Amino acid sequence: MTVVQVLRHRGVADGLSLPPDLAAAVEIIDIPPDGPLPPGLSAPVLFTGAWRGGMPNLYRTVEQGGVRWVHLYGAGVEELDLRRLCAGGRLVTNSAGAGAVPIAEWTMATLLAFEKQLPETWLRDAPANWYERKPLGTLSGRRLAVLGLGHIGTALAQRAVPFGVRVRGLRRRAGGPAVPGVELVDSLPELLAQAEHVVLTAPLTSATRGVIDAKAFELMTPGVHLVNVARGGLIDHDALREALDTGVVARASIDVPDPEPPPAGHWLYAHPKVRLTPHLSYAWPGSRAAHAEIFVDNLRRYLRGREPVNRVDPDAGY
Numbered sequence: 001m002t003v004v005q006v007l008r009h010r011g012v013a014d015g016l017s018l019p020p021d022l023a024a025a026v027e028i029i030d031i032p033p034d035g036p037l038p039p040g041l042s043a044p045v046l047f048t049g050a051w052r053g054g055m056p057n058l059y060r061t062v063e064q065g066g067v068r069w070v071h072l073y074g075a076g077v078e079e080l081d082l083r084r085l086c087a088g089g090r091l092v093t094n095s096a097g098a099g100a101v102p103i104a105e106w107t108m109a110t111l112l113a114f115e116k117q118l119p120e121t122w123l124r125d126a127p128a129n130w131y132e133r134k135p136l137g138t139l140s141g142r143r144l145a146v147l148g149l150g151h152i153g154t155a156l157a158q159r160a161v162p163f164g165v166r167v168r169g170l171r172r173r174a175g176g177p178a179v180p181g182v183e184l185v186d187s188l189p190e191l192l193a194q195a196e197h198v199v200l201t202a203p204l205t206s207a208t209r210g211v212i213d214a215k216a217f218e219l220m221t222p223g224v225h226l227v228n229v230a231r232g233g234l235i236d237h238d239a240l241r242e243a244l245d246t247g248v249v250a251r252a253s254i255d256v257p258d259p260e261p262p263p264a265g266h267w268l269y270a271h272p273k274v275r276l277t278p279h280l281s282y283a284w285p286g287s288r289a290a291h292a293e294i295f296v297d298n299l300r301r302y303l304r305g306r307e308p309v310n311r312v313d314p315d316a317g318y
Contacts, residue, residue: 004303005043007065007227009033010059012049012073013292016131021201031061037171042066045302047295049073056144072297072312075099078204082314092113093298097151098290103201103229104155110253111160111197113275114225114276140164140257145195147188147211148172148202148230155197157182158243168195172202172229192219197227200226202229212236217243219278223250229281232258244273256280 005027008016018026020186029043046067046077046199048058059081062070068090072080074312083143086092112118115137142165146153149171156169161181170191178184184255185191188211192198198220212226213236220226226249228235237258243249253275254268260266268276312318 003027004045005029006045006299007041007043007061007067008047008049008058009020009061013288014049015288016292016296017058019296022303023146024234025303026299030244031093033057036063037064044068045299046070047073062090069093069308071095071298073291073295076204077312077318078231078233082312082317084203085309086249086312086314092314093306093310094312095291095294095307096310096318098294099284099287100151100155103152104159105282106233107199107227107229108159108163109154110146110275111199111225111277114197114251114253115142143168145191145198146170146182147200147234148180148200149184150201150203152229153199153201154179156201169224172193172207189219192216193316194221195224196221199227199231200234202230202234203318204233206316209233210236212240213265214242217248220248222248224248225251225253227253229255231275232256232260241267241271242289244271251275253277255279 004025006029007088008028008030010033017026023281031037031041031098037060037197041042043066043169043316046061046065046072048061049072051274062065062085070090070092072092072094077094077106082092117136137208138159144160144165144167146167148171149157149169155171156286157169157179167168167182168191169179170185170188181295199248200212213232217239235258240249244252251273255277256279257268257276268274291298294310298310301308
């Protein structure tokens with residue numbers, strides 16, 4: 001039996017164990033994330049990280065190690081030179097979708113927190129009048145705009161529709177699979193019109209960088225709730241600050257700021273209308289296993305000559 005060697009940068013899914021059907025057919029070789037490569041290193045597959053531009057010797061490994069397929073543990077690839085990585089017909093895939101469910105759940109929590117005024121309505125002392133209260137909002141009948149109907153946007157829509165939310169979605173690729181209960185639109189103005197919640201789930205590319213700018217905020221309904229679980233670079237943060245101060249945006253729930261992380265004293269930390277979290281919406285106990293399982297599934301496909309999932313397109317940028 002021919003054994004396929006897989007290079008893995010140390011620190012990427014260190015606990016990965018191959019299932020029985022792959023254990024005898026695959027040899028995983030750990031290599032350093034930086035510094036010189038071992039002499040004569042050569043293998044067809046590389047399993048590596050995609051965060052912060054990838055491992056320092058990513059391109060050296062690919063180009064010197066005879067790698068024909070690179071799988072990126074992670075989803076975002078905006079900091080990588082995709083054309084260099086895909087040169088010569090090299091296959092590049094990633095683990096997009098591994099965090100779709102927890103991110104969608106986190107987003108639903110932020111939508112409900114906004115409508116139900118949580119934690120603002122929690123008591124820490126006896127109120128002057130127990131029965132005097134402001135009415136709370138509801139998700140039922142609310143209009144939700146989802147920019148990006150990929151793994152995360154679809155998972156969000158599937159959870160929002162049963163709450164009675166009226167969901168509109170905008171995706172880059174026309175003719176994609178229909179999402180039950182979602183109205184597909186063709187332009188950003190159409191997406192944002194009358195939306196009461198706007199959620200960003202699109203990848204960061206040259207086409208989407210700064211897409212939520214001053215002109216986009218002018219299209220939004222005053223009092224809108226903006227949620228970003230994609231990448232901070234989708235938003236012009238100077239325009240966001242203006243929209244918050246003028247009341248166009250009632251709240252910004254930001255899990256992915258720009259810059260990330262914001263430096264000490266940055267206005268995002270202190271603004272009363274901002275709910276800032278440290279890029280944690282994807283985190284759940286099964287996160288590492290879910291990311292690695294997509295690689296394992298693609299490894300089976302690779303060995304059987306089948307088309308992989310999550311193929312990265314250098315022209316699209318994701």
